Amino acid sequence: xxxxxxxxxxxxxxxxxxxxxxxxxxxxxxxxxxxxxxxxxxxxxxxxxxxxxxxxxxxxxxxxxxxxxxxxxxxxxxxxxxxxxxxxxxxxxxxxxxxxxxxxxxxxxxxxxxxxxxxxxxxxxxxxxxxxxxxxxxxxxxxxxxxxxxxxxxxxxxxxxxxxxxxxxxxxxxxxxxxxxxxxxxxxxxxxxxxxxxxxxxxxxxxxxxxxxxxxxxxxxxxxxxxxxxxxxxxxxxxxxxxxxxxxxxxxxxxxxxxxxxxxxxxxxxxxxxxxxxxxxxxxxxxxxxxxxxxxxxxxxxxxxxxxxxxxxxxxxxxxxxxxxxxxxxxxxxxxxxxxxxxxxxxxxxxxxxxxxxxxxxxxxxxxxxxxxxxxxxxxxxxxxxxxxxxxxxxxxxxxxxxxxxxxxxxxxxxxxxxxxxxxxxxxxxxxxxxxxxxxxxxxxxxxxxxxxxxxxxxxxxxxxxxxxxxxxxxxxxxxxxxxxxxxxxxxxxxxxxxxxxxxxxxxxxxxxxxxxxxxxxxxxxxxxxxxxxxxxxxxxxxxxxxxxxxxxxxxxxxxxxxxxxxxxxxxxxxxxxxxxxxxxxxxxxxxxxxxxxxxxxxxxxxxxxxxxxxxx
Amino acid sequence: xxxxxxxxxxxxxxxxxxxxxxxxxxxxxxxxxxxxxxxxxxxxxxxxxxxxxxxxxxxxxxxxxxxxxxxxxxxxxxxxxxxxxxxxxxxxxxxxxxxxxxxxxxxxxxxxxxxxxxxxxxxxxxxxxxxxxxxxxxxxxxxxxxxxxxxxxxxxxxxxxxxxxxxxxxxxxxxxxxxxxxxxxxxxxxxxxxxxxxxxxxxxxxxxxxxxxxxxxxxxxxx
Numbered sequence: 001x002x003x004x005x006x007x008x009x010x011x012x013x014x015x016x017x018x019x020x021x022x023x024x025x026x027x028x029x030x031x032x033x034x035x036x037x038x039x040x041x042x043x044x045x046x047x048x049x050x051x052x053x054x055x056x057x058x059x060x061x062x063x064x065x066x067x068x069x070x071x072x073x074x075x076x077x078x079x080x081x082x083x084x085x086x087x088x089x090x091x092x093x094x095x096x097x098x099x100x101x102x103x104x105x106x107x108x109x110x111x112x113x114x115x116x117x118x119x120x121x122x123x124x125x126x127x128x129x130x131x132x133x134x135x136x137x138x139x140x141x142x143x144x145x146x147x148x149x150x151x152x153x154x155x156x157x158x159x160x161x162x163x164x165x166x167x168x169x170x171x172x173x174x175x176x177x178x179x180x181x182x183x184x185x186x187x188x189x190x191x192x193x194x195x196x197x198x199x200x201x202x203x204x205x206x207x208x209x210x211x212x213x214x215x216x217x218x219x220x221x222x223x224x225x226x227x228x229x230x231x232x233x234x235x236x237x238x239x240x241x242x243x244x245x246x247x248x249x250x251x252x253x254x255x256x257x258x259x260x261x262x263x264x265x266x267x268x269x270x271x272x273x274x275x276x277x278x279x280x281x282x283x284x285x286x287x288x289x290x291x292x293x294x295x296x297x298x299x300x301x302x303x304x305x306x307x308x309x310x311x312x313x314x315x316x317x318x319x320x321x322x323x324x325x326x327x328x329x330x331x332x333x334x335x336x337x338x339x340x341x342x343x344x345x346x347x348x349x350x351x352x353x354x355x356x357x358x359x360x361x362x363x364x365x366x367x368x369x370x371x372x373x374x375x376x377x378x379x380x381x382x383x384x385x386x387x388x389x390x391x392x393x394x395x396x397x398x399x400x401x402x403x404x405x406x407x408x409x410x411x412x413x414x415x416x417x418x419x420x421x422x423x424x425x426x427x428x429x430x431x432x433x434x435x436x437x438x439x440x441x442x443x444x445x446x447x448x449x450x451x452x453x454x455x456x457x458x459x460x461x462x463x464x465x466x467x468x469x470x471x472x473x474x475x476x477x478x479x480x481x482x483x484x485x486x487x488x489x490x491x492x493x494x495x496x497x498x499x500x501x502x503x504x505x506x507x508x509x510x511x512x513x514x515x516x517x518x519x520x521x522x523x524x525x526x527x528x529x530x531x532x533x534x535x536x537x538x539x540x541x542x543x544x545x546x547x548x549x550x551x552x553x554x555x556x557x558x559x560x561x562x563x564x565x566x567x568x569x570x571x572x573x574x575x576x577x578x579x580x581x582x583x584x585x586x587x588x589x590x591x592x593x594x595x596x597x598x599x600x601x602x603x604x605x606x607x608x609x610x611x612x613x614x615x616x617x
Numbered sequence: 618x619x620x621x622x623x624x625x626x627x628x629x630x631x632x633x634x635x636x637x638x639x640x641x642x643x644x645x646x647x648x649x650x651x652x653x654x655x656x657x658x659x660x661x662x663x664x665x666x667x668x669x670x671x672x673x674x675x676x677x678x679x680x681x682x683x684x685x686x687x688x689x690x691x692x693x694x695x696x697x698x699x700x701x702x703x704x705x706x707x708x709x710x711x712x713x714x715x716x717x718x719x720x721x722x723x724x725x726x727x728x729x730x731x732x733x734x735x736x737x738x739x740x741x742x743x744x745x746x747x748x749x750x751x752x753x754x755x756x757x758x759x760x761x762x763x764x765x766x767x768x769x770x771x772x773x774x775x776x777x778x779x780x781x782x783x784x785x786x787x788x789x790x791x792x793x794x795x796x797x798x799x800x801x802x803x804x805x806x807x808x809x810x811x812x813x814x815x816x817x818x819x820x821x822x823x824x825x826x827x828x829x830x831x832x833x834x835x836x837x838x839x840x
Contacts, residue, residue: 301769318766323664323687476747476766476773478665483713486771487738507737514709517682517702518667 001151003278006286007164010155017156024062026103027081028052029144030090033068033230034223034262035384040092041065041076047095052103061103064153067143067231070385071131074114079126079144086126087112117381117403131382134400136363136389138371139347143231148266151273154234160279162350166242167287170353175246176202179349182357183369188214188305188342189420189446190522191368191435197339201247201329204337209249211240212333212340214310215256215263218302219418220469222449224373225343227385229256229263232347233270237280237293239346242353244291247339252291255310257298267295302419302473306521307332307340309475320475321521342447344373364390368434372445378414378452379406388433395429398452409454413537417446419466419473420526422533423459442533444526458555459538460545464492466530474523481524484515488531495542496556498549505542509535554616557601561617564605566591568613575605575614623692628699640685640696641669651685651698652707652727654714655748657795660757662686663749668710668727672697682706712736718743723797744798747773751792759791 004010021027030036030045045065052058069077074088080102087098087109094112101107113122114129123129146153154160166175180195201209213236217225229236240252254271256264271293274280282290296314303309304319311333313319332338348370352360361369368390374397377383381403388397394414398404405411413423416433422443424431431437435445453462471485491508494500512528512535519525535542544550551559564575564584571589576582583599586592594605594614606614622633627644634643639662644651654666664687673688674680674695682703685696697703708731715728716738724746728736747766752775755761763786767776777783793799 303769323662323684325683325688472770474770476768476770479667479710479713479747482747482770482773483717484709487713487716490739503737510705511709514706518670518706518710520664520667520684 001273001276003276004285005278007168010160010164010285014155014158017152021062021156025060026083027062027064028103029064029066029079029081031067031069031075031077031144032065033072033075033227034260035068035072036075036077037262039075043092044076044078044090044095047092048099051095051099055099055104057099057103064147065149066146067148068140068227068385069126069144070137070140070227070387071126071129071382072384073382074384077144081145084125084127086114086124086129088114130403131384131386131401134392134396135387136371137387138351139228139232139235139344139373140385140387142235143227146232146234148231148233149269151234151270151277151279154232158354159234159350160238162353163238163241163245163279164285166245166353167285167289172202172246172248175242175353178357179246179352180357182352182360183364183367184345184348184352184360185368185435186342187344187348187372187447189417189444191445194341194345197329197341198243198247200327201249201337201339204330206337208251208334208336209247210333210336210338211244211247211249211252212310212314212338213240213252213254213343213346214305214307214340215254215260215267215343216298216305216310217260217343217447218257218305218473219420219447219449221377221451222375222418222447224375224385224448226260226263228343228347228373229254229260230266233263233267234274235347235350236267236343237270237274239341239349240293241279241284241291242349243339243341243346245289247337249339250290250292252293253296253314253333254293255296255298255304255314257304258300264295264297271295301475302470303475303521303523306523309521310340311338318475320477321523323520344448365432365434367436372433372448374448374450376402376450376452378450379409379411379454379457380404380452381406390434391432393430393432394424397433397450398429402452405454409456411452411454412457413453413459415443415451415453415462415530416449417444417526417529418449419470420444420522420529421446421449422529423453423462423537424533425537442536443529456553456555458496458551458553459534459541460492460496460551461553461555463531463534464489464496467492467527470523470527474527478518478520478524480515480518481520481527484511484519485524485527487511488515488528492531495545496551497558498545498556500546502546505535505546560601561596562594562599562601562603562605563615563617564592564594565613565615568611570611570613572610574608574610578604578608580604623690623694625690625692625694625696627696634690636690638690640671640673640688640690640694643690644685644696644698649698652730653686654723654727654746654797655750656686657750657753660750660753660795663753665747665749666710666714668707668714670703670706670710672700672703707731708733712738714746717741718746718798720744721746721798745775746798747775748797749775750795750797751775754791754795755786759787759789761785761787761789761791764792 076090078087078090101109126132176198184194185191215225215229298304301319304313306321307328309319309321328338371387371389373387376386386401413425415423438445467489471489474481476482491504512531516528544552554560569591576584581598581600583595621636623636651669653669655663664684669685671685672680676693711728711731715724716736718724719740752764755764763783
């Protein structure tokens with residue numbers, strides 16, 4: 001690897017890399033994100049390697065394993081450049097066909113192209129697919145061009161140019177002013193203005209300062225930070241370098257959670273390569289600015305995503321929050337001024353420095369600028385990572401990008417912000433997605449989880465799930481969070497078992513409000529949100545559980561009963577065969593019957609029945 | 618030397634209190650009572666029990682709640698220690714506390730003082746209320762570093778490293794001394810003329826005593 005000693009060196013390096021890339025006629029990008037790895041993209045990559053070598057195409061075609069382009073639902077994803085042909089659900093068996101057709105003859109393999117479910121036509125390039133069309137991919141767009149284990153790929157797309165600009169053309173105070181003017185707000189969830197945080201940290205006297213990147217993303221169903229860290233770790237490093245330069249810090253930490261091995265690995269490789277290239281370490285680009293980054297690995301505690309708990313964890317103490325009257329920008333890591341930002345916030349910084357605050361602040365709403373990545377999951381057709389400008393409506397995300405309901409059941413709510421957020425009912429889907437509107441609706445932006453729920457989801461069950469999740473993840477330091485969440489869980493258990501009464505509902509509400517008021521840290525303060533928002537918008541569902549002992553969505557097992565419709569049953573016997581408790585009786589070709597007292601309510605019979613004769617009440 | 622003071626308003630009274638003092642200490646200096654459980658003079662404030670919660674407003678800003686034992690006074694702060702929101706929260710905290718540890722005298726006392734007559738949660742029988750006083754006593758005052766919290770959430774408990782008494786523990790019993798859980802609640806006199814004395818007599822090792830050394834000081838300590 002070459003050592004970059006000045007801005008001219010960096011320019012020259014970029015030119016050399018681009019010249020070298022031009023020698024190859026084509027690039028095959030295979031998504032190597034965690035989602036596609038689960039679909040065995042490694043085998044697809046191996047098949048390409050083998051196929052290309054066999055046909056003697058290795059000289060002409062580059063094979064790249066890249067970060068996640070977001071459309072996880074349709075993985076493994078393969079894109080062929082420069083033709084920009086987007087293949088989805090590629091299996092190793094399909095690879096020879098792609099090589100002989102697309103790479104050698106320039107023809108498309110139709111059955112691997114994305115099919116528009118409404119118009120029933122095949123779409124060639126990714127940007128024409130409805131899932132991508134309404135997105136604004138500022139951060140994610142480079143994911144499928146970059147092999148995260150090669151710093152050259154990042155330099156080739158203009159990487160580290162913003163750093164050069166920040167170091168040589170701007171004073172630290174100008175960098176901060178630029179970030180302030182851009183209106184960038186913390187992407188971790190709370191939405192604190194990033195520029196103001198930097199300014200506060202810069203104002204603090206004292207020699208040593210730290211910057212931290214928070215990659216302890218723990219919300220169920222959220223994977224935005226993971227995709228950025230896995231797919232484009234250098235953009236995060238560059239953001240941290242610029243931030244450190246502005247604040248006056250010389251040491252940074254990336255806190256990656258234990259459950260993200262690939263993010264950890266790619267970040268580690270990125271740091272090593274940046275060090276070798278002279279982009280980390282002493283006297284970066286001969287500017288006299290020293291900065292180095294170290295990775296701290298979390299132990300898998302959700303609460304360590306809270307800034308003070310995260311800092312305690314890096315220091316080697318138990319990951320527990322402390323009172324935050326004295327903020328971390330004053331006294332953070334080892335008592336020194338510390339600036340902590342989320343992965344996505346850091347990744348936005350090089351963009352703002354490169355294109356200017358005016359450009360950035362032209363995107364979004366009045367108080368929320370730029371784009372936000374959401375992980376769209378749940379009962380929609382297209383799940384995956386979506387990057388949208390702030391201010392887009394929920395409807396647009398769920399129906400245009402997500403493709404709407406999955407199977408016959410109407411979408412009734414979306415859960416945003418993970419365990420700290422709340423459920424927003426379908427009646428409010430015209431709501432603009434920004435920090436303030438979501439908080440007003442009783443939910444929050446959070447780090448960007450978005451779980452879509454349809455009529456088959458019981459809101460009491462969802463509230464129960466989140467309360468139990470947080471109960472497990474509470475550190476246990478403060479009484480309201482430890483005991484209060486446990487009691488809330490008990491009450492919700494009672495309600496879903498059909499043992500709840502009116503008093504339980506009022507107690508639950510009162511308890512939730514007190515837990516939110518009195519807890520020590522953000523985890524406890526926002527923990528009751530799923531319950532409170534469910535009570536606010538879906539009270540009739542709670543009341544049905546309490547008064548009628550009935551679960552309208554047919555989810556809470558103690559309250560439901562499976563039965564077979566005599567008119568629809570064909571007597572095929574599939575249900576009787578699969579039933580684990582032998583609760584289904586009946587002669588062949590005769591209507592079957594479920595014995596309620598033996599039935600374990602597992603629902604297997606409903607899944608296997610082809611005649612849709614199994615009903616749930 | 619002149620003391621530097623800041624002006625704050627506590628429950629409607631304008632007071633000049635020492636700079637950098639916590640709200641709790643400032644209130645106490647003027648004889649205002651704020652209930653506490655995990656707070657003890659000369660140990661670092663912990664902010665775990667949340668009973669000393671008060672409503673704070675900085676320079677007319679939106680009032681928020683925080684524990685008075687950890688929150689320092691600032692010029693112009695308006696503090697409510699007995700507002701309906703505070704009382705409601707404190708009552709609920711006391712209810713949670715006494716439901717979890719009904720046989721701890723301190724928990725009963727607090728619940729009684731809050732005027733709590735009925736507990737709406739199923740009762741448990743925990744003896745340790747996880748206030749962390751023993752840990753801070755051991756660490757900060759006795760330099761023992763023998764105790765700490767292990768586990769998370771509901772699995773949290775006080776323990777020694779690997780549940781073995783380390784050499785740094787000198788059996789000073791500072792932990793017993795500060796523990797609110799080891800005070801046995803009085804059950805009253807059962808027969809006329811009897812003095813039960815359970816509160817000073819040590820009959821059994823409380824289950825919450827992590828070392829199992831409670832009360833066996835005399836036998837086990839060679840001195």
